[in-house]
Amino acid sequence: MASEKVLSLNGLSKRFGSIVANKDVNLSLHRGEVLALLGENGAGKTTLMNMLFGHYLPDEGSVEVADEGGTLQPLPLGQPQAAIAAGVGMVHQHFTLAENLNALDNIVLGSEDLRAFRRNRAAARGKISDIMKRSGLTAPLDVPVGRLSVGERQRVEILKALYRDVRILVLDEPTAVLTPQEADTLFENIGAMARDGLSVIFISHKLREVLAFSHRIAVLRHGVNVGEIATADADERTIARMMVGADTERAERSAMEPGAPVLSLRDIRVPGRSERDTLDIPELEVRSHEIVGIAGVSGNGQAALAGVISGTVQPQSGTIAIGGDAVRECSPTTMIHLGVGRIPEDRHHDGIVGSMSVAENMVIERLDDQEVQKNGLLRREAIARNAERLAEAYDVRGPGIQAPARLLSGGNIQKLILARVFEEAPKLILANQPTRGLDMGAAAEVARRLLDARSRGAGIILISEDLDEVLGLADRILVIHDGKLGAAHARDRETIGLMMAGEMA
């Protein structure tokens, strides 16, 4: 691509305490180019983009952005306002939308003078509908954002950036929450905008979409540049090797004959806030030696399903049986006693008590156990011994078992939870987004543990928004949409994607 340069990141470095997030990173972008920024979790992609957008102040380095005439100008750092003024827009991975406001207010927010006595909504509306026409991205403007679907919110985020007349658009994992078809449509729209002169950087770790929709690929590893390649010259294997530094080994899944049912749900109904997330399951069975994958876009009832199996959500009606025992009272304690191992979706929020020690977090689910307590007093030595053993067996690394659990990295927190769950040899394992946010090594470790548990005889219910993960691990795939489960007719991306969007269900 021989057109003019619109962005140049020169030698950016950023440290957080002792952790180096970025070191001497260089990156350039041309007019009309779609650049994919690749790297494992923790490789420093998001930090780099946050420096470009002024959320973080770099320790070293500079940023230059082309002005309207096409000349590169230095960008004042650490000021989102300056980045916006220079025509840089960013769509964050976690939506930055006010849910109590409608899309129009969210889009216009910040572009009006706060001292103004009234809003000029007609002009704003005109400009937005213009942008919608040009970009093909549409969303309802007058409904509170809290009531929009995830896909619609994503489009509002992008419209927000386009409304500010961006010339450079940064998208941080834009498709993480979309169905494959929604993702494809999004990239087609982005491609069309790029042909009109918009320059785009998107962060992703989905190799398929990177290969299909980018012009050029830049890879970060451990916070430094490790290479750039024209997409035309790349294939999955080369870029995976660039990201990880070596060939990754995929966990091998051997065929296995399922055994007796360990979980059966009948006529379960959990009312949600809307019809969309109202869970309605006539029947669901998970058997021993079996991994049942639940694919779907988030917000379609996964939280309620996971809640019922975890014991934190009481279904309005229906029956639950674990390993043949009917569950009378749905509570976390009952589920733990019946042999359900639960890996929660949000490990910081539900998995650990951050300010308590690693050792304490390892016994938190079995405080009534005689090994942990005697006459209501904690057996601190036994608790410490248990922690030493588990940390060794499950390779939990950090500043020690007596240190607060919040000091562990995401991967090690997940290993702590795995240790706590797998050590009890559960009959049924609920793994809710077990590898989200983990780097490839830690994710592979989680997958291996799940497959081990399956060989041992556990039944596993794997809820994931990552279709590749479900395709790779599950023996049987169900798709959840609007709170209803449907068996996948075929084991391919296309079919499952359409079902995730609610078609052919």
Place this chain on the structure above:
Amino acid sequence: MIRIEPRQATSHCLKYGVPVVSAIVALALAAIPLALAGANIATAYREMFSGVFGSVFAFSEMLTRATPLIFTGLAAAIAFRARLWNIGAEGQLYLGAMAAVAVGTGFLDVPGFILLPLIIICGAAAGAAGMAVPTFLRTRFGADEVVTTLLLNFIILIFLQMMLEGPIKDPMGLGWPQSPPILDQGMLPPLIDRMRVHSGLVLAIVAAIIAQFLLVRSVWGFRLRAVGENASAARHAGIGVNRLLFSVAIVSGALAGLAGVGEVAGLKGYLTADLSPGFGYTGIVVAMLAGLSPAGVVVSALFIASVFVGADSMSRAMGVSSYLADLVVSMSLLCVLVGGFFARFRIVRTRAAAGGA
């Protein structure tokens, strides 16, 4: 450009240093209002010091003042650790005092070894009930306990006035709204002859030691800390959050009730509507200054009591308003809050990078 960074771990030096420094800063800041009131600052500080350490009597007065503060401080510390915002210790104190008066003023004329424990138990139970109600309103209806406990303080105080003008009014009290005196055998024995410091102080210190032990070493303490730090994870791990909150409410309310028992059955002997000059609210400052640690509560209660007793004596000698003590107490709360921030975070000065504005 400055940036805020969380510290990896808080050192012991900071943990214990912050409250001490905050207390000293708050005391030093008292120079400003003293100067505005036109007092000689050096003399004022000297008067305050000698008002606490000048004589055995002065010191015993300080210990007397610290006794209810240890109880209300513990009530706040235990509740706040579980993120149960009990701001109602003032009301629970009066409930405890009313219960003590109800059983202790002749309703039951039994020997002291029965009456005194009975008074203590009833006082604690009344305080516990006073916190159980707002906790129920929170767990059942989601009504914020901060507001309900605050409002209950006013309701209980008005209820007390009603009682003092009615059922528990002393017929021999010359028309004053006060209760009859607690029977002699029902009184907490004094610790030193001819001084006001009473065995309620021993009770308070024992309570602090037990609370500290339970918090760190018991399963109940484990559950309490887990619920306080992350209720969602605790619930997910099978800890019954509502049940735990109720047990905390009962312990916290009981401790506040004991503060009332001590004041009535240890110090005054009878109950009036001005029994407490805000011990319940000051208990919150005591607890915060102690970093919500029960053992620390004893130390910070001694400090706060010194401020009150010292300021009172300075006020008598120099004519400066004794509201100075409240001022110092409130400033030490604000100082310890700010200090707690610097213990958890550090401010890093970053030079503007190239191209920066």
Place this chain on the structure above:
Amino acid sequence: MDILQIVLTESFWAASLRIATPLIFGVLGALICERAGVLNLGIEGIFVAGAMSGWMAVWLGAGLWGGVLVAALAGGLFGLVHAILTVPLGLSQHVSGLGVTLFATSVSYFAYRTALPNVSSPPRIEPFRPLDVPVLSDLPFLGPVLFQQTALTWLALLMVVLVWYVLNRTPLGVAIKAVGDNPSSVDAQGLSVYGLRIGAIVAGSALMALGGAFLTMSAFDAFFFGMINGRGWICIALVIFANWRPGKALIGALLFGAFDALQVRLQTEVGALVPSQVFLMMPYILSIIALVIAARGADYPRALLQPWFKGQR
């Protein structure tokens, strides 16, 4: 005379509006703070500070409106303390608010005692007089109820309209609502989270202080210890009852004023049968009942009580 007769009198409604006035200021102030995501339990102390400083300014000769201004400034100043502790420093909003209440109260009491060391009966000022509007004041019923209130009551009603307008019709209001729902939404659009929150707390606290000033400069003509008596806490309950909407805040405050006016009148009717304290308790019990009824359905601002640090999402 039964309840219906009481409720139909002009003086009852005039009293309701009068009792409601300080609550209107307080609820609006608390509402602005909470809409921006910060609970302000400093309200009780800020009421005291407003009442004391406003009165003191008038007593020292600043004039009534000078006193109102001083009260608002004092409230804003204590609000700023709370804002600094809770916004950039991100400290516990509960504890910081209580700390501000203790601080503002003790500063006010100390200042009052230092200025007037040995007075048994507090000195009086010439308070606001009812505004006599020609013609309107002579209207039957409405005249006495609406048009014989003091200027501060009118200011309170005006503030309801103003706060509603700002929140719902201006870019500033949109930004305040956004920062109370998701601070990152504001930050990502290049606005200052800290600026909006600090500004909202200072403005809200100034309004709260006017509620206190009303008591010493309009309802009464002097300052007493303990005169606020939990009015601030009642406002915190009313905000939840009002579901963070200015219009409903007005209705809540008026309902409350009406109940309070009613209990005073009932007290004179049946005072011989029921101890007066039963009536005195009513406002607090009502607040708790209102809270219990409203709590489950309340749309709490999503970011309420959540500290936000720059560069952390």
